[in-house]
Amino acid sequence: MNDVLRAPAEIKYAEELDWLESIDDGPKPYSWRLSPKMVRLFILGSERADGLDREVSQKWFGDRSFVERSIVTLASDRGLLLIGDPGTGKSWLAELLAAAISRNSTLVVQGTAGTTEDHIKYSWNISMVIAKGQSRESMIASPIMTAMEQGVIGRFEELTRSTSDVQDALISILSEKYVSIPELDDDNVVFAQPGFSIIATANSRDRGVNDLSSALKRRFNFVRIPVVSNKKSEAEIVRFRTTELLRRHSLELELPPTLLDILLESFADLRAAAAAATSDDDKLESALSTAEQIGVLEDAILHSQFFGARELSAETLAGSLVGSLARRTPEDLAILNKYLHGVVEPRTKDKKGTAPWGEFLEGGRAAIARLS
Numbered sequence: 255m256n257d258v259l260r261a262p263a264e265i266k267y268a269e270e271l272d273w274l275e276s277i278d279d280g281p282k283p284y285s286w287r288l289s290p291k292m293v294r295l296f297i298l299g300s301e302r303a304d305g306l307d308r309e310v311s312q313k314w315f316g317d318r319s320f321v322e323r324s325i326v327t328l329a330s331d332r333g334l335l336l337i338g339d340p341g342t343g344k345s346w347l348a349e350l351l352a353a354a355i356s357r358n359s360t361l362v363v364q365g366t367a368g369t370t371e372d373h374i375k376y377s378w379n380i381s382m383v384i385a386k387g388q389s390r391e392s393m394i395a396s397p398i399m400t401a402m403e404q405g406v407i408g409r410f411e412e413l414t415r416s417t418s419d420v421q422d423a424l425i426s427i428l429s430e431k432y433v434s435i436p437e438l439d440d441d442n443v444v445f446a447q448p449g450f451s452i453i454a455t456a457n458s459r460d461r462g463v464n465d466l467s468s469a470l471k472r473r474f475n476f477v478r479i480p481v482v483s484n485k486k487s488e489a490e491i492v493r494f495r496t497t498e499l500l501r502r503h504s505l506e507l508e509l510p511p512t513l514l515d516i517l518l519e520s521f522a523d524l525r526a527a528a529a530a531a532t533s534d535d536d537k538l539e540s541a542l543s544t545a546e547q548i549g550v551l552e553d554a555i556l557h558s559q560f561f562g563a564r565e566l567s568a569e570t571l572a573g574s575l576v577g578s579l580a581r582r583t584p585e586d587l588a589i590l591n592k593y594l595h596g597v598v599e600p601r602t603k604d605k606k607g608t609a610p611w612g613e614f615l616e617g618g619r620a621a622i623a624r625l626s
Contacts, residue, residue: 262360263313263353270310271296271357277306283329285405285449286355290325293354297321297347314347315491320477324351324453327475328407333428333452335413338479341543343491344455347479348409351453356406361397363409365416371423374398374410375433388437395444398452399433405447410454414466421470428452428473482544485518492517495548496555505559509551513571516614520575521547523597527589538589539581550578568610572617580625587622594618 264271271287274296280289288296295304298321299312314321327334328351336344352359363373374396382392401408413421427433431446454474456466466474482488496509521542528537540546554574558566580586594615601611 263349264357264359267296267313267353271354273308274310283449285447286329287357288354290329293325293351294318294321296354297350312490312494313350314343315487315494316343316347316479316482320479321347323475324477327477328355328451328453330475331431331451333454333474335454335456335474335476336479337456337458337476339481339543340457340541341545342479342481343544344479345411348411348453348455352407352409356404356449358404358406359409361401361406361408362411363397365410365412365414365420367415367417369416369420371420372396374420374423374427376435390438390441393435398427399444401452402427402431402433402444402446402450405449408450408452410452412456413454414456418467421467424452425467425470425473428470485522488544488547489514489518491544492548492551496551499552499555503556503559505555507555507559507564507566509555509566512610513566513568516568516611517547517551517571517575520593520598524579524589524593527593535585536589538579538586540579540586542579546578550574553578567617568613569617569620572614573621576618576621576625580622583625587625590618591622594622 274292275287278289278292280291282289286293295310297312297314298318300306300310324334324336324347334351336348338344349359352361363369376396376399377394378388379392379394386392395403398408398410410416410424413424427446431450433444435442435444458478482491492514493509499505500507524538525542528542531537550571551574554566554571557574558564558570562570576587576590580590598611598615598618602615604611
């Protein structure tokens with residue numbers, strides 16, 4: 255699948271998953287393709303103490319206890335709800351878990367205000383219904399129902415963005431583990447096979463949009479994914495994602511460590527300023543997540559490749575940061591301008607500094623001037 259824009263994890267890491275499956279002699283719950291220990295190893299990567307013949311790359315960066323609790327939950331009969339701020343890697347972790355356990359991470363329902371019960375249960379092929387009537391053949395199973403029939407993991411993204419009716423329908427699936435089809439006289443119940451479970455994600459910033467009922471909360475084990483605050487861990491995530499980007503676009507461009515440090519420090523400074531702000535007008539609208547940090551870097555890399563000198567500069571990085579984070583005018587521009595003059599400018603006067611903060615300052619100023 256080299257010609258697809260983005261291959262799912264089970265395709266991207268197919269060879270690695272095949273190898274892990276071939277050496278896995280641990281006990282496997284239900285229809286799992288890998289044992290819980292191998293699922294954890296696939297996601298968090300191998301260590302020397304594992305004694306493997308080859309290295310397994312780390313794919314998700316975070317506390318191993320979150321991964322272990324997620325795996326244990328999926329081995330039970332409860333659903334898993336990954337909750338946290340935008341950009342904390344919830345969806346990526348859900349995809350990796352489904353890929354390792356079921357070798358299928360594509361049975362996904364995207365929660366929105368327009369999501370209906372049909373999206374999590376079933377709908378009908380109208381032309382077949384007109385021609386032959388309602389039957390199992392003319393029924394279109396949802397991704398969740400397909401996961402039930404196959405005994406694999408189904409995913410529900412942005413659960414709190416779906417309406418209460420949809421959430422209530424999910425309660426019966428998680429409780430009863432079957433779906434009734436009242437339109438049919440025979441073969442009118444779809445039972446979940448062993449191995450079926452649901453991984454849902456929810457943004458903590460969506461609290462109040464469509465809050466989960468107490469009944470639905472009881473059907474899930476909650477795993478809260480915190481914002482990455484450790485600079486080393488965040489650098490690993492950004493470097494990992496950037497390497498994937500360069501490989502996907504067949505780009506040969508080096509990411510200078512000094513520029514990565516500038517990006518990390520800038521986001522840390524802006525997060526600190528947001529935490530100290532006394533009103534929403536004094537905060538950037540951006541969540542300042544690791545995902546947005548990667549987006550800033552991706553924008554800068556592609557701009558350098560297509561319109562620059564094919565090498566990343568501090569000036570281009572600053573322009574991408576301003577362009578990506580300035581969503582409100584004039585509020586966000588004023589916040590970024592204050593940051594440049596109050597934090598970045600003093601750093602340019604530090605003779606001991608080796609990072610090109612001066613170029614970063616000028617690039618930021620120029621970007622703000624263009625947007626003002």
